[in-house]
Amino acid sequence: MAEVIKSIATLACPSPLPAKDTVLLGHGSGGTLSADLIRDVFLAAFQNPVLDRLDDQAIVTINGSRLAFTTDSFVVKPLFFPGGDIGSLAVHGTINDLAMGGAKPLFLSAAFILEEGLSIDVLRQVVHSMRDAAAAAGVSIVTGDTKVVEKGSGDQLFINTTGIGVVPEGVNLSASQAHPGDVVLLSGPIGDHGIAILAQRAGLEFESCIASDSAALHGLVSDMLAASAEIRCMRDPTRGGMSSSLNEIAASSKVEIELIEDRIPIHDEVRGACEMLGLDPLYVANEGKLIAIVAPERAKDLLSAMRRHPLGREACLIGRVCGAHPGLVTMRTALGTHRIVDMLSGDQLPRIC
Amino acid sequence: MKYLDEYRDGRIARALAGQIADYCTRPWVLMEICGGQTHTIMRYGIDDLLPKGLELVHGPGCPVCVTPLETIDRAIALAMRPDVTLVSYGDMLRVPGSSSDLLRAKAQGADVRIAYSPAEAVRIAASNPERKVVFLAIGFETTAPANAMAAWMAKRQGLRNFSLLVSHVLVPPAIRALLASPENRVQGFIAPGHVCTVMGCGEYETLVREFRVPIVVGGFEPADILQAVLMLVKQLEAGTAILENQYVRSVSYEGNKLARKVVAEVFEVADQKWRGIGSIPKSGLRLREEYAAFEANRVFDLQLITPDEPAECISARVLQGLSKPTDCPAFGFRCTPDNPLGAPMVSSEGACSAYYRYRRHATAV
DSSP states (O other): OHHHHHHGGGOOOOOOOOOOOSOOGGGGSSSHHHHHHIIIIIIHHHOOHHHHTOOSSEEEEETTEEEEEEEEEEOOSSSEETTEEHHHHHHHHHHHHHHTTTOEEEEEEEEEEEETTOOHHHHHHHHHHHHHHHHHHTOEEEEEEEEEEOTTSSOSEEEEEEEEEEOOTTOOOOGGGOOTTOEEEEOSOOOHHHHHHHHHSTTOOOOOOOOOOOOOOHHHHHHHHHHOSOEEEEEOOOTTHHHHHHHHHHHHHTOEEEEEGGGOOOOHHHHHHHHHHTOOGGGSOOSSOOEEEEOGGGHHHHHHHHHHSGGGTTOEEEEEEESSSTTOEEEEOTTSOEEEOOOOOSSOOOOOO | OTTTGGGGOHHHHHHHHHHHHHHOOSOEEEEEEEHHHHHHHHHTTHHHHSOTTEEEEEEEEOHHHHSOHHHHHHHHHHHTSTTEEEEEOGGGTTSOOSSOOHHHHHHTTOEEEEOSSHHHHHHHHHHOTTSEEEEEEEESTTTHHHHHHHHHHHHHTTOSSEEEEEEEEOHHHHHHHHHHSTTOOOOEEEEEHHHHHHHOSHHHHHHHHHHTOOEEEEOSSHHHHHHHHHHHHHHHHHTOOOEEESOTTTOOSSOOHHHHHHHHHHEEEEEEEETTTEEEEEEEEEEOGGGGGGBHHHHSOOOOOOOOOOSSOOHHHHHTTSSOGGGSTTBTTTBBTTBOSSGGGTSTTOHHHHHHHHHGGGGTO
16 A cells, blocks of 8 residues: 555646637636636737726717717526516616616617527517516617527527616726725625526526526616715626626726625525535626725715615625735635635536535 | 534634644644545635644545546546437536546537436436436545435436446545555544545544544534544544544434445445545445446447556645645646646645635735
8 A cells, every 4th residue: 555655656637738729618607718718819809998998888988978888698598587587687787787887878779699499479578578677777779680590509599788878977987996995895695696597497406585686786876976976996796706806806906805704795595505506606696786896985975875775775895905915806704814715717616515 | 504604603713723722732734534624724714723833734535636537538538429418516527637628528519417416317318218328426425325326216217328437436445545655644634524424433433443543523614624623633632542523413423324225235345546646445436246237337338548647736745635735836827727737726625726716825826
C-alpha cells in the first residue's frame, strides 16, 4: 500500500481541454462563459462607446432627448409556471431592463419564433398574457414579427421583445458609478423565479408553492428616483442571480462589494429547495427584484420609499461598497469570517450528494 | 429552518471555536474526509476561526474528483453513440476526460441528461425502449444504495436497455492507504457523516484500533465541523484514540440496514482505481455476476486505451492532504473552474474549487 501511495506523487491531472470552440449551455447562463462570449465575439465585432458600457440598456441621445433602448429574448421552459408565463415574462423583462437605466418605458416590440405544431390556443393564451402585462405596466406593443420553424428546430415558442423608454432629466445610472462607502439595497427575497421554474421541470420530484416573482419594476424605480437622486446604479438580478449582477458592478466600478450574509432575504421554501438540489440562491434567477447601489446618507430615505411600494415591501440593506479588493464581491458570513462570492462559472450543476 | 439555522448560528460557532482554542496546546493536523465538509470549511472560513497550528487538510472524499479518467472517457464514448442516452449526476458533466467532457459531447448532439436520482434513468429506459440508457453510477457509499436500487429495479422490470457504468469507491480503504503512507501527517480524521449514515461506524472502529488514530464521524454544517474538531482536539490532547459520533442526528452505529442490504445484493467489493491516487485494493464496488447484464462495460464493446495523466496538476497530493490547492503553481492562473486542469477544480466538492471560489482573495491570487 505504501508503494502505491509513494508512486503516485508523479500522477497528475489531464491537460486543459482545447480552447472553447463550441457553444455550451453555460454560455447562456449569465456567468463567466457569457461574459467571455460577449467580450470575445460580440464586443469584438460591434464595439462602440454606447455598447461598451455593458449596462442592461443603451442610453442614446436623439434631438436632445435621452432614450433608453434594450432587447431581450425569452426561451423559458415550461411556457406556463406559477406566477407567470413566457408572455408576461417577456414584457416584464424588457421593461425592467429599461427601468434599471432609470427610464420610463413607453413602447415594446414583440417578435415570435413559433415551432410548427404549436397549438394556436397556447399562443393566444401567451399573447393575451402579454397584452395584460403591457396594459398593467402602461406600455404599448407597437410592432412585431412572426417566424415559423420546422418541428424540432425550436422548442414550441421563443419570444423577443425590444423596448424604448425616456430617461428623465438628471437621472444618470450606470454600473461604473459605485464608490467605496456606498451601500447595497435589495428590493426583496431572492431566488423565487429560478426555483419556481426548476420545480416545474420534468424529473424533479418535489412540489413547491413557490411562485415566480415576475413583475415590472419601473413603478418602484420611479418612486425611488423621486426619493433621491443619489442612486449610482441599479440592476435586476435575472439569470446568473444576484452574484452575477454584483460581480458586473464590482468589475465595472473597480470596487469591492461586501455582502452581509445574515441580511440577505431568502424565502424558507427557496432555501429548502436550494439545499435539497445543491444550488446556491445567490446564483438563482429573479424576475422582479432589483439591486441599487446608493449613497450611504440616502439609504434610509430610499429604503422607506421602497418599502411603501408593493414590490419593495421587504427591501433591505444587504452590503456596502469598499475598496480593499477591487473587482471582487465578498461576503461577511454568519460566522464573522470573510469569503468570495464568485461569478457563476458555466451552469450551476447539481451536486452528486 | 430547523436542523440548518442552529448549525449555522454564528454565536454557537464562535463558542465552539473558543473551546477549541482553550483545549488546544500543541499543533495538530486533522483531515476532513468528505468534499462536502471541505466546502463548508472554505465557504464559512472555519479555518480562520481555529487557533494557529491547528491545521485542517482536505481528504479524498470528492466522488467526482477520484473517478478515473478512463471512466469519463468511456462515458463520453458511450454518450456519442447515436443509440445511447447517457444519464448522470450533474457535476460529472464538466469533469475533463482525456480530450472532452460530457457537456461538450452534449453540445455535439450526444443525448446526455442530468438526473437527481438513478431511478429517473430507469424510468427513461422503461419509457424509451428504443434507446440504450446508461447511468454513470459513481460515488462513495452514499450513492451506492440508490445506484444499486436502479440495477435492482431494472432487473425486476426485466429491462434490456438499461445499464450502469460503475465507478464506486469506498472510504475506509482510502483512510487505510493514507495512514499506511510514509508521508502521512494526519493525526485525526473527521469521517464522512453521510457515508456513515448508510454504512454505520463499524469499519472506522477497526481503523481506530489498528492505527491508534482518533476518528470522529462528523456532519456538514459549520457547527458540526467545529464540534468534530473539538472532539478530536480533546482526544489528541488527552492522548486517547477512540471512535466518536458527532453526527448523531443522522448516523447510527449500524447504519441503514435496508440500504446496506440492497448494496450487498447488487454490488461486491473489488480493487478500484482512484483518479489522482492510483489503485487501492478492495476499495471499490462492482456489479455482482447476477447483475452482469446491467454492466455497461459488458453490454458495449468499448476498445479504449487507458489514458495517461500528464503534467502540471498536483491533485494527487491535494487529494491525499499532502498539499494545499494554493501550493499548486497553476492554481488560479492556468487552472480555474472555467478551464480546469484537474477534477478538484471542477466539482462543487473539490478542494481546489472551494479555495478558488471562496478564498482566493486571502491567498493573493
